[in-house]
Amino acid sequence: xxxxxxxxxxxxxxxxxxxxxxxxxxxxxxxxxxxxxxxxxxxxxxxxxxxxxxxxxxxxxxxxxxxxxxxxxxxxxxxxxxxxxxxxxxxxxxxxxxxxxxxxxxxxxxxxxxxxxxxxxxxxxxxxxxxxxxxxxxxxxxxxxxxxxxxxxxxxxxxxxxxxxxxxxxxxxxxxxxxxxxxxxxxxxxxxxxxxxxxxxxxxxxxxxxxxxxxxxxxxxxxxxxxxxxxxxxxxxxxxxxxxxxxxxxxxxxxxxxxxxxxxxxxxxxxxxxxxxxxxxxxxxxxxxxxxxxxxxxxxxxxxxxxxxxxxxxxxxxxxxxxxxxxxxxxxxxxxxxxxxxxxxxxxxxxxxxxxxxxxxxxxxxxxxxxxxxxxxxxxxxxxxxxxxxxxxxxxxxxxxxxxxxxxxxxxxxxxxxxxxxxxxxxxxxxxxxxxxxxxxxxxxxxxxxxxxxxxxxxxxxxxxxxxxxxxxxxxxxxxxxxxxxxxxxxxxxxxxxxxxxxxxxxxxxxxxxxxxxxxx
Amino acid sequence: xxxxxxxxxxxxxxxxxxxxxxxxxxxxxxxxxxxxxxxxxxxxxxxxxxxxxxxxxxxxxxxxxxxxxxxxxxxxxxxxxxxxxxxxxxxxxxxxxxxxxxxxxxxxxxxxxxxxxxxxxxxxxxxxxxxxxxxxxxxxxxxxxxxxxxxxxxxxxxxxxxxxxxxxxxxxxxxxxxxxxxxxxxxxxxxxxxxxxxxxxxxxxxxxxxxxxxxxxxxxxxxxxxxxxxxxxxxxxxxxxxxxxxxxxxxx
Amino acid sequence: xxxxxxxxxxxxxxxxxxxxxxxxxxxxxxxxxxxxxxxxxxxxxxxxxxxxxxxxxxxxxxxxxxxxxxxxxxxxxxxxxxxxxxxxxxxxxxxxxxxxxxxxxxxxxx
Numbered sequence: 001x002x003x004x005x006x007x008x009x010x011x012x013x014x015x016x017x018x019x020x021x022x023x024x025x026x027x028x029x030x031x032x033x034x035x036x037x038x039x040x041x042x043x044x045x046x047x048x049x050x051x052x053x054x055x056x057x058x059x060x061x062x063x064x065x066x067x068x069x070x071x072x073x074x075x076x077x078x079x080x081x082x083x084x085x086x087x088x089x090x091x092x093x094x095x096x097x098x099x100x101x102x103x104x105x106x107x108x109x110x111x112x113x114x115x116x117x118x119x120x121x122x123x124x125x126x127x128x129x130x131x132x133x134x135x136x137x138x139x140x141x142x143x144x145x146x147x148x149x150x151x152x153x154x155x156x157x158x159x160x161x162x163x164x165x166x167x168x169x170x171x172x173x174x175x176x177x178x179x180x181x182x183x184x185x186x187x188x189x190x191x192x193x194x195x196x197x198x199x200x201x202x203x204x205x206x207x208x209x210x211x212x213x214x215x216x217x218x219x220x221x222x223x224x225x226x227x228x229x230x231x232x233x234x235x236x237x238x239x240x241x242x243x244x245x246x247x248x249x250x251x252x253x254x255x256x257x258x259x260x261x262x263x264x265x266x267x268x269x270x271x272x273x274x275x276x277x278x279x280x281x282x283x284x285x286x287x288x289x290x291x292x293x294x295x296x297x298x299x300x301x302x303x304x305x306x307x308x309x310x311x312x313x314x315x316x317x318x319x320x321x322x323x324x325x326x327x328x329x330x331x332x333x334x335x336x337x338x339x340x341x342x343x344x345x346x347x348x349x350x351x352x353x354x355x356x357x358x359x360x361x362x363x364x365x366x367x368x369x370x371x372x373x374x375x376x377x378x379x380x381x382x383x384x385x386x387x388x389x390x391x392x393x394x395x396x397x398x399x400x401x402x403x404x405x406x407x408x409x410x411x412x413x414x415x416x417x418x419x420x421x422x423x424x425x426x427x428x429x430x431x432x433x434x435x436x437x438x439x440x441x442x443x444x445x446x447x448x449x450x451x452x453x454x455x456x457x458x459x460x461x462x463x464x465x466x467x468x469x470x471x472x473x474x475x476x477x478x479x480x481x482x483x484x485x486x487x488x489x490x491x492x493x494x495x496x497x498x499x500x501x502x503x504x505x506x507x508x509x510x511x512x513x514x515x516x517x518x519x520x521x
Numbered sequence: 522x523x524x525x526x527x528x529x530x531x532x533x534x535x536x537x538x539x540x541x542x543x544x545x546x547x548x549x550x551x552x553x554x555x556x557x558x559x560x561x562x563x564x565x566x567x568x569x570x571x572x573x574x575x576x577x578x579x580x581x582x583x584x585x586x587x588x589x590x591x592x593x594x595x596x597x598x599x600x601x602x603x604x605x606x607x608x609x610x611x612x613x614x615x616x617x618x619x620x621x622x623x624x625x626x627x628x629x630x631x632x633x634x635x636x637x638x639x640x641x642x643x644x645x646x647x648x649x650x651x652x653x654x655x656x657x658x659x660x661x662x663x664x665x666x667x668x669x670x671x672x673x674x675x676x677x678x679x680x681x682x683x684x685x686x687x688x689x690x691x692x693x694x695x696x697x698x699x700x701x702x703x704x705x706x707x708x709x710x711x712x713x714x715x716x717x718x719x720x721x722x723x724x725x726x727x728x729x730x731x732x733x734x735x736x737x738x739x740x741x742x743x744x745x746x747x748x749x750x751x752x753x754x755x756x757x758x759x760x761x762x763x764x765x766x767x768x769x770x771x772x773x
Numbered sequence: 774x775x776x777x778x779x780x781x782x783x784x785x786x787x788x789x790x791x792x793x794x795x796x797x798x799x800x801x802x803x804x805x806x807x808x809x810x811x812x813x814x815x816x817x818x819x820x821x822x823x824x825x826x827x828x829x830x831x832x833x834x835x836x837x838x839x840x841x842x843x844x845x846x847x848x849x850x851x852x853x854x855x856x857x858x859x860x861x862x863x864x865x866x867x868x869x870x871x872x873x874x875x876x877x878x879x880x881x882x883x
Contacts, residue, residue, distance in 0.1 A: 250838070469882075
């Protein structure tokens with residue numbers, strides 16, 4: 001196939017294979033075949049959407065578009081003000097990785113904007129061809145479904161747009177419109193339903209969660225000789241809400257162990273909640289405030305029921321956005337919590353504060369096998385903050401890593417911090433049926449990592465996002481890395497932390513266990 | 522005849538321009554922005570946001586980060602446009618303000634840079650495959666309109682000198698409803714015709730980026746969602762919600 | 774979308790996970806495994822059986838770590854490790870083994 005050859009040609013030159021920011025020439029239709037499974041009716045209905053496409057679906061879709069135009073200034077404005085300057089066209093990792101022009105941010109927006117123009121603006125009604133307006137047909141709907149699920153809502157384009165147009169806002173609106181005509185995505189919508197039923201994305205019931213946590217307590221005791229607890233549904237000062245992948249997946253689970261050790265070392269009274277056993281909020285991905293709120297309210301209820309003073313969120317990118325930018329708005333005000341602390345806080349803010357106060361002891365040599373780099377997760381970088389100054393979200397995780405590792409190196413400029421490249425699996429794309437787009441979308445990041453490996457010998461990448469971690473553990477093997485070369489930041493903390501009374505402490509201080517325990521007391 | 526035509530055209534164009542923009546801006550104003558979706562890192566104070574916005578509209582900070590070529594052409598185009606607009610104020614006010622007098626020599630030559638910037642942007646639209654892909658016919662026409670305005674203006678200024686006093690009299694006449702004849706030179710008619718088109722098209726087109734940028738929530742919001750509670754206007758307050766039933770009550 | 778086992782059809786979803794968990798049988802597991810290009814050995818069965826037992830108790834598949842631990846207890850560290858499990862089930866012990874074991878696919882960021 002000619003198209004396929006063109007894609008291969010564009011993406012396999014020496015430069016294309018090594019330059020993380022390489023921009024291919026557009027090849028039309030390059031990824032039009034990549035589509036995820038649509039949601040079955042039972043998954044749709046649980047979220048308040050029709051299970052089947054209604055007879056008058058065009059009317060419904062256009063009415064939804066009009067409704068969203070009245071509810072969200074972002075959507076209304078962004079549809080109007082794009083001047084097609086082209087500044088964003090080379091900024092999307094999916095475009096860089098696939099060469100499909102519909103993956104250029106402005107072109108992705110135009111899939112919807114063209115319909116908006118046709119039905120809601122005079123020029124589009126009078127001169128559709130002149131202004132690139134088009135009817136809402138079945139093909140258009142399919143095209144929306146295809147390409148709005150090739151966007152990870154990472155906001156890289158919004159950094160570079162002179163008007164701050166954020167394609168994520170358009171993508172969310174498009175997905176909400178698709179859902180309103182019964183055309184939802186299986187992966188995201190099935191998962192949201194599970195949160196409503198069971199409390200987390202995994203569908204992990206309380207007994208299973210309790211048993212997993214017990215297992216982890218055992219594991220920590222085996223490793224350190226210290227009884228570190230992972231409390232569940234206990235009255236406490238701190239409620240930790242973390243992505244459920246932290247209870248289940250590799251390398252996430254080592255991050256959870258890291259949080260537990262930090263809490264233990266500080267003597268914190270903390271707890272997990274089985275009711276709010278999920279920090280992720282996939283309803284954000286589909287732009288549904290109603291569903292997003294329903295998930296956010298679980299955190300509110302858990303905080304009230306457990307009588308906590310503060311809420312801390314575990315390592316997860318979009319969850320941190322959902323918490324930082326949306327939790328207060330959707331489930332606030334949180335005036336029943338201790339006003340001394342921001343609501344919510346990130347686990348990295350918590351750990352870094354303790355490190356700064358000198359309350360944690362580390363043996364950095366434990367991480368000496370590793371030459372570490374840090375992958376800035378998109379939602380953390382461009383849709384949130386840590387600490388009290390702009391950019392704290394870049395410094396704090398790096399500071400933590402540097403406090404526990406001797407060898408830290410950044411990936412190249414232009415691929416980190418506010419310009420960070422998405423892992424390729426965010427925004428609800430972390431599903432096997434989208435593996436092709438995940439691999440291709442992840443390629444710019446992988447090339448940046450390779451540069452860091454070649455220059456500094458970097459052999460591990462740390463991240464603070466459940467999606468990033470899973471995505472990388474799947475795609476890194478395609479790029480010559482091991483699936484365990486992606487780590488949690490708190491896994492590095494966990495490796496290096498010296499708990500009072502632990503075997504590690506005894507070894508370091510050259511005393512036997514009993515003496516160390518006495519010293520700690 | 523031509524005087525009447527242009528007089529009516531300008532009344533109509535002015536009304537469409539002013540009312541149209543007011544209507545669109547009112548739309549942006551009244552539409553809620555429920556959550557704080559500022560693109561971070563973002564300022565944490567109102568003053569900081571003013572500074573960010575200033576850098577954005579005066580220096581195109583984001584565009585600078587993004588693409589130097591577009592930045593150069595866009596900067597050339599917009600800076601010249603401002604100088605030209607200031608200079609043109611002299612045809613509407615009497616006596617002419619000092620600042621307008623000072624701008625006069627710069628404004629005159631800014632026309633060349635205006636056209637050059639426009640040509641640069643047009644060139645990119647043709648030559649860069651990615652930009653060509655996203656361009657509709659209206660995108661080309663829009664730039665051609667500006668280039669046409671610039672070229673006809675330069676022609677009147679430097680080549681086929683127009684009776685500018687008469688043009689001023691025409692516009693002053695329009696403002697005081699005491700019409701004066703418009704010199705019927707071709708460059709004048711083209712220039713004024715295209716400017717009228719510009720005024721009419723403005724509220725219906727991407728030209729709305731000019732007032733619109735100030736409403737952009739990813740740029741104009743203070744990064745304070747944890748400190749400032751912003752309820753979603755169409756959702757009931759938390760005191761009225763029902764929570765999902767306790768965990769484990771339903772298993773799929 | 775269905776598997777054929779002993780002249781019986783068993784419905785499955787787009788990704789090959791059976792829709793009605795009670796349709797599972799050892800014969801079906803062999804059929805699914807074949808489609809996944811896996812020859813079922815004793816070790817494979819050990820994993821599948823453990824998953825099913827765990828699922829019976831907890832209504833979910835175990836975390837990989839729990840699975841590894843169980844395998845370690847049974848077969849020692851040589852087979853009780855992540856790498857070995859991936860050798861058994863190249864497409865991930867959780868997802869692929871669940872499919873063969875007739876359990877729902879673990880969802881979320883996993």
